[in-house]
Structure formats: C-alpha cells, structure tokens
Amino acid sequence: MIHAIRGRLRGRGRQYVVVDIGPLDLVVHVPASLLEAEWDIGDAIELFTYLHIRENEWTLYGFESLEQRRLFELLLEVNGIGPRLALSILSSFSPEVLVSAIAQGNADVIARAPGVGHKAAQRVVLHLQDKLELVGVAGAELAGGETDAELVEALRSLGYNVVEAQRVVQMLPKDVTDLEERLRLALMQLGRA
Structure with missing residues (x-):
C-alpha cells in the first residue's frame, strides 16, 4: 500500500489531480x-x-485526511459499492456529515450522492453503523443529518462549491435547526467572505 504521496500539483482533470513526485507524474483520483x-x-x-x-x-x-481515507476503505467493504461510488459519496458529503447520517441511520441523506440508490444507501448504513469508531471522525452535531446535507445541496445549487458550502455549514451555530434560517445565516457568512 502507498500510504501517502507528497509532490507538486502539475494539473487537474474532472475527477483527478496530477501530482509530480520527481521523475513520475501520478494521476490521483480525489x-x-x-x-x-x-x-x-x-x-x-x-x-x-x-x-x-x-x-x-x-x-x-x-x-x-486519514479519516477520509478510512471512510473510503469502509465504503469499499459494502457489497455493491466500488471505488467510483465510494468517491461519489465522499465528494457529496464531508466526513462529519456522512458519519452523522450513518450513525442516525439516515439512508435518505446518503442516497442523494450521484449514482447511489436507496438500496445501496441502506446497505451503507447497515454495514457501517457499528464500524464508525474505526473512522475517528465525530459525527456532526446536527439537529438532523438531513438538514445540513440539504443545506450543502442548496448552497451548491446556488453556485457555491462543496468546500465553501461544507466549511460555512460547519461554522453555523448548532442551536439553529430550521433549514431556512440556517440557509440565511450561511448566505450571510458567504457574503462576508
């Protein structure tokens, strides 16, 4: 196994980056x-x-992060989830939101990832619920894992990228649970950036 690579970014494609590690350029799907x-x-x-x-x-x-890689490895253990589908899931949710959805048994959130059907999402929840301690990521303290996943999805539909959306959602106060109010606060935060 190759634990990690360090190098210089040489380029990027739709689903990968090219990393210059000396005499080699590696294509790494991310x-x-x-x-x-x-x-x-x-x-x-x-x-x-x-x-x-x-x-x-x-x-x-x-x-x-190591935690994100461990989630990927655990997703691969689920019957019917290959590397592309696992990457789609990790592209759709931060590790915290994914762990929270699994812990709460919320397959509907996971089914929102492109290419993931409801049955596959249920298999993910059933297979991984008892393995979350292996990940080392605390689930997001959400009033409902679905609320923050919906919020990230709403921000993405407004043109914000996943990184921005997840970053601002994690900064929001946890005591505000109404989706519309959280969206308003998120847009205010993004307007300041």
Missing part, C-alpha cells in the same frame, strides 16, 4: 472537495492514498 481546493499549479500537496488494483488496472485515490 473527492470533489480536493478538486475545488485552492491549489495552484506548482503548489506542494500531500495526499493520503489508497491503491486499488484490478486485473489490468491500478488506480490511485487520494484524500486530505
């Missing part, structure tokens, strides 16, 4: 949050990696 990160070409980056090996294909996946 969640949307990393694609939208404010890296410039030539910036030094570090990614925690997972190497997926199939008969005739080796694919490297990269994550910003």
Whole structure:
C-alpha cells in the first residue's frame, strides 16, 4: 500500500489531480472537495492514498485526511459499492456529515450522492453503523443529518462549491435547526467572505 504521496500539483482533470513526485507524474483520483481546493499549479500537496488494483488496472485515490481515507476503505467493504461510488459519496458529503447520517441511520441523506440508490444507501448504513469508531471522525452535531446535507445541496445549487458550502455549514451555530434560517445565516457568512 502507498500510504501517502507528497509532490507538486502539475494539473487537474474532472475527477483527478496530477501530482509530480520527481521523475513520475501520478494521476490521483480525489473527492470533489480536493478538486475545488485552492491549489495552484506548482503548489506542494500531500495526499493520503489508497491503491486499488484490478486485473489490468491500478488506480490511485487520494484524500486530505486519514479519516477520509478510512471512510473510503469502509465504503469499499459494502457489497455493491466500488471505488467510483465510494468517491461519489465522499465528494457529496464531508466526513462529519456522512458519519452523522450513518450513525442516525439516515439512508435518505446518503442516497442523494450521484449514482447511489436507496438500496445501496441502506446497505451503507447497515454495514457501517457499528464500524464508525474505526473512522475517528465525530459525527456532526446536527439537529438532523438531513438538514445540513440539504443545506450543502442548496448552497451548491446556488453556485457555491462543496468546500465553501461544507466549511460555512460547519461554522453555523448548532442551536439553529430550521433549514431556512440556517440557509440565511450561511448566505450571510458567504457574503462576508
């Protein structure tokens, strides 16, 4: 296993970044949050990696934290969830929101990820509910995991990227649980940035 890579950002595509690690340029598939990160070409980056090996294909996946990589590995243990679907789930939710949805048994939130049906989302919840302590990520303290997932989705539909949306949602006061009020506060925060 390749634990992590360090190098310079050489380029990026729709679902991957190219990392220059000396004599090699590696294509590393990453969640949307990393694609939208404010890296410039030539910036030094570090990614925690997972190497997926199939008969005739080796694919490297990269994550910003060990916890995010561990979630990816756990998602791969779920029947019917492959690397692309696992990456889609991690691109749609922060680790905290995903852990919260799983802990609360809220498959509807997970089913919002592109390509994830309701049955697959239920399998994720059933398989991972008792394994969350292995991740090391505390679930977001939400009045409902669905509320913050809906809020991130609403902000994305307004043109904000996943990173901005998740960052501002995590900064909101936890005592405000009404979706409309949380959206208003989030837009105020984003207006100041």
